[in-house]
Amino acid sequence: MMMYHHDMNRDQLRRSALDQVLEVALLLNDDMAHSLGQLGLTPSRTHLLWELRSSGPTTQQALARAMGVSPRNVTGLVDGLAATGFVSRQEHPTDRRATLVTFTAHGEATVRALERDHQHLARQLFSGMSDDRFECFTAGLQEVLVSLHRAVAEHEQQNAAVSKTPRPAT
Amino acid sequence: MMMYHHDMNRDQLRRSALDQVLEVALLLNDDMAHSLGQLGLTPSRTHLLWELRSSGPTTQQALARAMGVSPRNVTGLVDGLAATGFVSRQEHPTDRRATLVTFTAHGEATVRALERDHQHLARQLFSGMSDDRFECFTAGLQEVLVSLHRAVAEHEQQNAAVSKTPRPAT
DNA sequence: TATTGTTATACTCTATAACTATA
DNA sequence: TATAGTTATAGAGTATAACAATA
Numbered sequence: 175m176m177m178y179h180h181d182m183n184r185d186q187l188r189r190s191a192l193d194q195v196l197e198v199a200l201l202l203n204d205d206m207a208h209s210l211g212q213l214g215l216t217p218s219r220t221h222l223l224w225e226l227r228s229s230g231p232t233t234q235q236a237l238a239r240a241m242g243v244s245p246r247n248v249t250g251l252v253d254g255l256a257a258t259g260f261v262s263r264q265e266h267p268t269d270r271r272a273t274l275v276t277f278t279a280h281g282e283a284t285v286r287a288l289e290r291d292h293q294h295l296a297r298q299l300f301s302g303m304s305d306d307r308f309e310c311f312t313a314g315l316q317e318v319l320v321s322l323h324r325a326v327a328e329h330e331q332q333n334a335a336v337s338k339t340p341r342p343a344t
Numbered sequence: 345m346m347m348y349h350h351d352m353n354r355d356q357l358r359r360s361a362l363d364q365v366l367e368v369a370l371l372l373n374d375d376m377a378h379s380l381g382q383l384g385l386t387p388s389r390t391h392l393l394w395e396l397r398s399s400g401p402t403t404q405q406a407l408a409r410a411m412g413v414s415p416r417n418v419t420g421l422v423d424g425l426a427a428t429g430f431v432s433r434q435e436h437p438t439d440r441r442a443t444l445v446t447f448t449a450h451g452e453a454t455v456r457a458l459e460r461d462h463q464h465l466a467r468q469l470f471s472g473m474s475d476d477r478f479e480c481f482t483a484g485l486q487e488v489l490v491s492l493h494r495a496v497a498e499h500e501q502q503n504a505a506v507s508k509t510p511r512p513a514t
Numbered sequence: 515t516a517t518t519g520t521t522a523t524a525c526t527c528t529a530t531a532a533c534t535a536t537a
Numbered sequence: 538t539a540t541a542g543t544t545a546t547a548g549a550g551t552a553t554a555a556c557a558a559t560a
Contacts, residue, residue: 191470202365202369208499244553245519249520250549310477314478315361315365317473317477326371530546530547
């Protein structure tokens, strides 16, 4: 993989852009975790609530698939959310093995609060930006998203191919 | 807080921009966690290695402060990193209470691999972008970073003020 | 036989509080 | 008396495997 001299500066700029993206991700995570804490929620439990908001009452299996997480993990998350009054387990009308996870009134009110927080944060981040800048920023973001999806797909290919490579010092 | 009609569309655009940022953060997290796993590392342990790379051999107290994490937590992270051969505990030359966390040869080689991975990811994300787009994207990113820092600061103020507000349904 | 959810077990990350050894 | 690090304890998130009830 050849590299020309004038690419050195570009690489530096790219690394520092990646660092900025990572800093945004970190700050956003911390800030959201903090806001959620004030609602009595954690990021993972909120993820489940957010899925439930899209899907309506659902089985735990479906939640596990949608969240990309093990069924065992969903059991724990629902346990916590039920204990703190955000959701409840209902009988499935036709399958007696399954449970339907459903919002309580408090859960629904909380989801509306999450939506308000989301809107508020979006304004905090972007309302100071000029229209031109905002447009170009989101266009760049879209490109990054596409590249990222491609990078993830490549990694998954490598995984399948190199799954018997010796792991270092476990 | 009044809102004019034409602001509705802007708010939608802002929410969806925030969603894009959050998706980037999520994908980046997953992708990096996966790459780190192949090196025998976790994100938290890597954070410690990255601090150590900047600081050189350091006490656990200093690491705890730099990472914004409890000293107890650093004990566990160093335990794990030492057990897997990335760092070792050395006697502090003048303070017999303290230990100096230092890289092993394997740890140093791993940090160099991390640097290569970082560069590779930066290229994957940004090398397909036009110069104009890249410049404007990073400028927008910088603005977002400033807004985020301000938002976090505001939250921390509120915390100090409203620390005795009743928490909902713990 | 296959699926749904739980129990059993284990590991990582995180925190606070109590304790030991040293300053 | 204060600091550095550990042990004790606890809770969240994650996983796999075994198991019970049901399809």
